[in-house]
Amino acid sequence: MRRFILRENIKHFHELLKNEQDPVSQDLLIKMLAEAQHELSRLESIWLWTCPKGAVPFEVGAAVEAALDAIIERSKADFGSVQLWNDDTQGLHLIAHRNFDTALAEQFALIRDGVGTTCEAAMISRAEVIIEDVEKELGLEALLSWTRPAGIRAIHTTPIFDRHGKFIGVFSTQYCAPRSLAPAQRRRNGDHAEYLGAILERTR
Structure with a gap:
């Protein structure tokens, strides 16, 4: 909640x-x-632990939370998160999540290069990262350490850009069952990323 x-x-x-x-x-x-x-x-x-490090005003954080709730409902996901890139810390800061317990929130409070997450992969590739079933993908041992305890089987991560095309963050939806990404959902994810980008630009 x-x-x-x-x-x-x-x-x-x-x-x-x-x-x-x-x-x-x-x-x-x-x-x-x-x-x-x-x-x-x-x-x-x-919130107080993660967001000051990401320099996120309260009203922006509240708007991101509301947007994430809408994304979760539309995609019928079981979990969701939004992470904002910070130039000073050179990392992605968790600024909103849904259904993460304290352990997951702490684990993803700050993501830097080299930790092997889908957030990092989307940041590097500047493209969506879709894992339909973490149990069947090869080379995902780093993910299994937290997806198995949380009961997560599928992860969809989408990069967020500002209106000038600069990378500013990612949002992810996670599912308790294997899940592919249909073309219509891919288009919706693009719309969601654009909307989140407009909100997060207010932190710049």
Whole structure:
């Protein structure tokens, strides 16, 4: 669940608690409020750790999160992420993700050359990297160390460019089952990358 949705839920739970008289319902709302606050705290800690290094304003990060949610829904993916290139650190910084646990978020907080990820491959090739089934592709031992624990079988990674054609990041969708990329989805990924590029240009 995204941070901005959690914030709205927390506000809603507080309002409900003000007017709720039934003790059982109050206990349930208090439990739901505590869970939402805990999850928001976890996501905020990851955000504060990764995004200042990528120099991403809060409003840009929120817009990227909303765009990623839409991409995930349209592609019916199980996971997703957006990473922004930073010239100073010479790496890709994780600025938005969906369904990553803390371990995955920490692992992909900063990607540099030589780590063998699809993000790195898309950065180098400046082209989409499509892995239909990580279990059947050769030479992907580095990926298997994290895809197997997460239950990921397919990865689609698309580079993001600004309006001048400069590489500025990547977005990825991950799937729990083998997944090819149909021509229509490839075109949509191009549209998604263009839209994300327009948002991320605001960090430049």
